[in-house]
Amino acid sequence: MNSREQKILGQLAGKDEVAVTELSRMLGVTDVTVRSDLNRLADLGKVARTHGGARLIEERIRQEYSFQTRKSLNSVKKQKIGELAASFIEPMDCVLFDSSSTVLAMARALVKKDDIKEVTVIPTGIWTAIELMSCQNINVLLPAGYLRHTTGSITGLPTNNFYKELIIKKAFLGAWGISFEKGLTDTHLLEVELKKLIVSKTEDIIILADGSKFHQMGLAAYADIKQISKIITDPSASPDEIKKMRKAGIEVLIAS
Numbered sequence: 001m002n003s004r005e006q007k008i009l010g011q012l013a014g015k016d017e018v019a020v021t022e023l024s025r026m027l028g029v030t031d032v033t034v035r036s037d038l039n040r041l042a043d044l045g046k047v048a049r050t051h052g053g054a055r056l057i058e059e060r061i062r063q064e065y066s067f068q069t070r071k072s073l074n075s076v077k078k079q080k081i082g083e084l085a086a087s088f089i090e091p092m093d094c095v096l097f098d099s100s101s102t103v104l105a106m107a108r109a110l111v112k113k114d115d116i117k118e119v120t121v122i123p124t125g126i127w128t129a130i131e132l133m134s135c136q137n138i139n140v141l142l143p144a145g146y147l148r149h150t151t152g153s154i155t156g157l158p159t160n161n162f163y164k165e166l167i168i169k170k171a172f173l174g175a176w177g178i179s180f181e182k183g184l185t186d187t188h189l190l191e192v193e194l195k196k197l198i199v200s201k202t203e204d205i206i207i208l209a210d211g212s213k214f215h216q217m218g219l220a221a222y223a224d225i226k227q228i229s230k231i232i233t234d235p236s237a238s239p240d241e242i243k244k245m246r247k248a249g250i251e252v253l254i255a256s
Contacts, residue, residue: 004029005037009046010212012056019053075105077210077234080255082106085172085208085232091117093169096198099125099153099191100174102208111135122168124159124194126152148188155190163197171202175209176218180244183225185218195222204229211236225250 004027011018011026024034038054041047047054082105089095089110097103107128110116120139123129126147132140145159173195177185184207186192199205205228214237230251233242242252 005041008034008037008041008054009056012047012054017050017053017055022053077236077255078102078105079109081208081210081232081234083109084253084255085206086110086113088170088206088230089113089116089119091115091119094120094122094167096122096168096171096202097124097128098171098173098195098198099123099128099151100208102174102210103172104128104131106172106208107131111138122166124153124155124198126154148190151188153191155194159194160197163194163201166201168198168202170204170206171198172206172208173198175207175213175222177216178207178209178213178225178231178241179217180225180241180248182217183221184223184228185221187218189220192218192220192222199223199227206230206232208232209237210234211238214238214241 007027008018008023011023020031020034020038024031027034038047038049041054042049045057048057078101081102085103085106086109097107104125104127107121107123108131111132111134116135116137118137118139120141121132122141122143123132124143129140129142132138143154143159143162145154145162146156147154173184175184176187184195186195199222205223207228207230209231211234214233225245226248228250230253231245232253232255234255237252237254245252
């Protein structure tokens, strides 16, 4: 699939159905181009055409499309967010990285830093763990649990028991959706329960999310907005939401 088709899947993943006119406006192309893309995606078995639009063909895909697709969406924004987030890692830190694609971008930035010394990272995703292997000054502590094929995350009862014994200074987490009223949300209930546990045991919760996450909501919340110490996002994030969060004492940083 080309990048435009991947963006279409990204839009469909957060909604029941999206109209051709909405997609054309978002992508900056004609309705004819969007219809052509949707027809191709329908031929590939990714979407089902509806009157005036389309929807993802499977509920599972709607809730979490493949990690590779998510990683490619807003990749430049995620890179900038990751670079800024990596500046908060200090020598001798013990930190947790979740399995989100934005935190993966942070891991890539972290291994390039010259001042990394005896940092321990607990990754909740296999792709992030592999990324960190290239730096000898980063100790990777892997949790036990079940590996999810779609995202590469490690969840389940063994994972929860693993975290109960740990003291974590900082946790860098992504989210499916962010809002001042609903807090931090995700789409998979095992992920939600794991993140709830992590939030309850961590002193400093830092959220990494591009601006698109301020306009969507997951299945369930894993944290109230007031449980967060920092949010690192990009200039496309909702100014109204940022204003509310800053007024509540949340530090919001913009990676430009």
